[in-house]
Amino acid sequence: MKKTFSIILGCCLIVGVVFLGTGCGSKNNNENEEAVTQDRAISIDSSITESIDAVFDKLNSGAIGEEEAVESIKEIIPKPADHPDYPKSNVNWVIGWGEGGGSDLYARNIGREAEKFLGKSFVYNNMPGAGSEVGYSFVLGQPADGYTIFGTVNPNMCNDAFGDVPYSFAEETQFIISNQGSSEALWVLADSPFKTIDDLVKYAKENPGDVVYSGSAAKSETELSFYLMENHYDIDMTYLGFEKAGERVSSLLGGHAQVLYESVGPVADLIRAGEVRPIVYLGANVYDGIDPDVPSSEQIGLPSVPRYRGVVAKNGLPVDITEYLYYVFYAGAQMPVYKQYEERANLHYSQPWSLDPLEFKAYYLENKKKLGEIIEKNY
Amino acid sequence: MAILQYLHIIFEPLNFALILLGLVIGIIFGMLPGLSGVTAVAVILPFSYSMSPVTALIFMSSIYCSSVYSGSISAILFKSPGDAPAFCTTFDGYPLTLKGEGQRALVAALASSGIGGIIGILIALVGATYLARIGLKFGPVEYFALGILGLSLVATVGNKSVAKGIISVSLGLLVSCIGFDSISGIQRFTFGSINLLSGVYFIPVIIGLFAVSEVFNQFSKLPARKKLEIKMKSKIEKMRFLSKEDVKLALPHWIRNSFVGAFIGMLPGAGATVSALIGYGISHRFSKNKDQFGKGAIEGVVGPETANNAAVGGALVPLLTLGIPGSATTAIMLSVFLIHGLQPGPFLFRNSPETMYPIFLSMIVINILILVIPYFLMKHIVRILEVPYEYLGSLILLLSVLGAYALNNRIYDVWIVFIFGVVGYLMNRYGFSPAALILGLVLGTMIEEGYRKSMILFRGDVMALFDKPIAVVLLLIALAILIFSILPGIKVFLKNLAGKSEVAK
Numbered sequence: 103m104k105k106t107f108s109i110i111l112g113c114c115l116i117v118g119v120v121f122l123g124t125g126c127g128s129k130n131n132n133e134n135e136e137a138v139t140q141d142r143a144i145s146i147d148s149s150i151t152e153s154i155d156a157v158f159d160k161l162n163s164g165a166i167g168e169e170e171a172v173e174s175i176k177e178i179i180p181k182p183a184d185h186p187d188y189p190k191s192n193v194n195w196v197i198g199w200g201e202g203g204g205s206d207l208y209a210r211n212i213g214r215e216a217e218k219f220l221g222k223s224f225v226y227n228n229m230p231g232a233g234s235e236v237g238y239s240f241v242l243g244q245p246a247d248g249y250t251i252f253g254t255v256n257p258n259m260c261n262d263a264f265g266d267v268p269y270s271f272a273e274e275t276q277f278i279i280s281n282q283g284s285s286e287a288l289w290v291l292a293d294s295p296f297k298t299i300d301d302l303v304k305y306a307k308e309n310p311g312d313v314v315y316s317g318s319a320a321k322s323e324t325e326l327s328f329y330l331m332e333n334h335y336d337i338d339m340t341y342l343g344f345e346k347a348g349e350r351v352s353s354l355l356g357g358h359a360q361v362l363y364e365s366v367g368p369v370a371d372l373i374r375a376g377e378v379r380p381i382v383y384l385g386a387n388v389y390d391g392i393d394p395d396v397p398s399s400e401q402i403g404l405p406s407v408p409r410y411r412g413v414v415a416k417n418g419l420p421v422d423i424t425e426y427l428y429y430v431f432y433a434g435a436q437m438p439v440y441k442q443y444e445e446r447a448n449l450h451y452s453q454p455w456s457l458d459p460l461e462f463k464a465y466y467l468e469n470k471k472k473l474g475e476i477i478e479k480n481y
Numbered sequence: 482m483a484i485l486q487y488l489h490i491i492f493e494p495l496n497f498a499l500i501l502l503g504l505v506i507g508i509i510f511g512m513l514p515g516l517s518g519v520t521a522v523a524v525i526l527p528f529s530y531s532m533s534p535v536t537a538l539i540f541m542s543s544i545y546c547s548s549v550y551s552g553s554i555s556a557i558l559f560k561s562p563g564d565a566p567a568f569c570t571t572f573d574g575y576p577l578t579l580k581g582e583g584q585r586a587l588v589a590a591l592a593s594s595g596i597g598g599i600i601g602i603l604i605a606l607v608g609a610t611y612l613a614r615i616g617l618k619f620g621p622v623e624y625f626a627l628g629i630l631g632l633s634l635v636a637t638v639g640n641k642s643v644a645k646g647i648i649s650v651s652l653g654l655l656v657s658c659i660g661f662d663s664i665s666g667i668q669r670f671t672f673g674s675i676n677l678l679s680g681v682y683f684i685p686v687i688i689g690l691f692a693v694s695e696v697f698n699q700f701s702k703l704p705a706r707k708k709l710e711i712k713m714k715s716k717i718e719k720m721r722f723l724s725k726e727d728v729k730l731a732l733p734h735w736i737r738n739s740f741v742g743a744f745i746g747m748l749p750g751a752g753a754t755v756s757a758l759i760g761y762g763i764s765h766r767f768s769k770n771k772d773q774f775g776k777g778a779i780e781g782v783v784g785p786e787t788a789n790n791a792a793v794g795g796a797l798v799p800l801l802t803l804g805i806p807g808s809a810t811t812a813i814m815l816s817v818f819l820i821h822g823l824q825p826g827p828f829l830f831r832n833s834p835e836t837m838y839p840i841f842l843s844m845i846v847i848n849i850l851i852l853v854i855p856y857f858l859m860k861h862i863v864r865i866l867e868v869p870y871e872y873l874g875s876l877i878l879l880l881s882v883l884g885a886y887a888l889n890n891r892i893y894d895v896w897i898v899f900i901f902g903v904v905g906y907l908m909n910r911y912g913f914s915p916a917a918l919i920l921g922l923v924l925g926t927m928i929e930e931g932y933r934k935s936m937i938l939f940r941g942d943v944m945a946l947f948d949k950p951i952a953v954v955l956l957l958i959a960l961a962i963l964i965f966s967i968l969p970g971i972k973v974f975l976k977n978l979a980g981k982s983e984v985a986k
Binding site: 200201202203207210227228229230231232233235236239240264266267268311314319320321325340341342343345346347348349351352353355356357358367368369370371372374375377443446447 | 519520522523526527616617618619620621660661662663664665666668673675676678679680749750799803804805806807809812813815816819820822824825826827828829889890891893934937938940
């Protein structure tokens, strides 16, 4: 009897060790990659993106099939000049948030399409915690060889601006692409007395502190947008932060808050049911599918910190691989299945939105500076 | 009864096969500490892209329901709750196992899970729209009051010394403060560590305090364990369903806790773990054998198991009527709806009854299967206890470490498991209650944030609390419970005082 158990237990231990071994191995097996020093700056060739667009035009008009489109795009995208065999193995995608959340779905959906051009698979690794900084600090510990990438969202920028982390995201990061923009709005209940943002501002001026504004946890882009709005209109409101989207939406529906900052997704059916309505869209776009008469924050000059989603890697990623990955994701974001996901998740309101590595970095730095100013003024 | 016309969908070969497969996956994932129903549902999420929405959701529901049930198996047999909501089941389930009545506890957990699950779903099905509106009334103040009520209900259970109980709860409250404070954004007790910044997640703490510390404890007295194993073996042979007396004891708990569990499961800020806690506390309050709680009362298994399975049905209410997920698993199910172009919300039932009703029906069928299938496996499951503890204990340690790592793919959680394993061992040894620590940890954030957010809303005016009837009622109940629990103590104290003064005369 004892012998059998020893054998079983022994086997279990060996299996466990093997699992751990392979887990660690896959992260390090690319470390011996020949380091090629490159001095040239990143340059995105617009003729390549245009040819990719042209192929998708053909695909969307039905002139060619998807397989054919994928093949011709693969030929259009130039292989990394100094790393012609990249990627030799699967690429590890670190997601700083839990399974099933927005960042997780973004990674898995765009990843599934981008794989078709990459020729290798993405291995998704959810490492939630501390507003995705746990996952990011893991990425910083990996070699910058293109085999570990990271999905980034606003909280990285906020944490960076607040200096809450022992590194600077802007300096440690190689930006690759951002292809999801803002799809947020300020929502009120359908029968709210605030018909427009002006009503809200007027009421808040007359009754300082009475308007309760519901958004994400402290130091988030939502809270910063709240301060931007307070400062812009010179009003005084009360901020109530919740970590889960469910709690935020409940706080509006239950009457605990009068205004809600939220993406379209969590309230989509409530809009259709006529329970909530937007009073201002955040960012540049007006969401015609919801209500074309409501203005966007850019139209009325209200500053905000719109959300974005994108892919980055550790700084030091070879220039040619950065460019290659940019084209791969650029194409992936235009695949019909991905578009379909964006639409179903109500993220298509954020389109058109596409930033290349340089634009993404510039956007990041500009907004981080803006955040720095709000932080200095309000904290 | 129009709903029954959809019954055939469940018994389509593929759907029914997936229900059975989901049952197996759910039971395995639910039993292993660290791996939970959420993990299993997340793992199969990519496969669901190619399924029809009904099939995918039936599959997921099957995993969800069975994993919440099976957490109780390892909680009862090894004191290592397989899933967070099952941790209250260890309070009485494990003492029952040590008494050699593990099988009775397992069957009670099984029956309570199935019954709680079915009633919970029926409640969700019948009262969804109405209940969801009541749930919305729960704002910060109400969550604060609910947390206080939970503390007052459970804090006194099974503690030999009140002072040690208070110390344990406070330790839990302290641990719940670690990390990023979501209201002010201040970092508390993080010492510059990114991992501590993300706080101390309560699942690794539970694994450490219960599973690992119990392994240490048993290893420290192996010879005594041997005698126990002989005792347990002698009782394993007889396999029977709950006795009449047990059913009589359990019946009121089944009914009451199903409603309580379903309601608390519905609140996005509470969920199955909190409902198990409160279910346990309520069972203790209403039980005739209060002093048996914590030492192996069968009602202490029935109460939380009914409540946490009823919470599964409850968690569906806000998801389906308002598009707000009530728990982590329902949040993943929400993305299945979205992937298939279905938007959960007020229109869901009206627009796609052919999707919605089969899901509800399938969950009832799954709970009936939970009542039947594991019962026949029980005989074999209990035999795990025949494994000599040297091997069993090592295996539990191994699974705890793997499970903790698998939670968030980071080694930090494994450290938490070991640290709290040692803490739990010492606490047990010196008569402190690890359960009270978890209580503080689970309810601490809810109470603290609820209170601080209320104060923001009330602008510091405590009296504004009295405008909130639900909160006032909950707090009054909590106060009454506290008074009743210290009343006997006060009487004894007064008696002693009187006695002393008489002596002095």
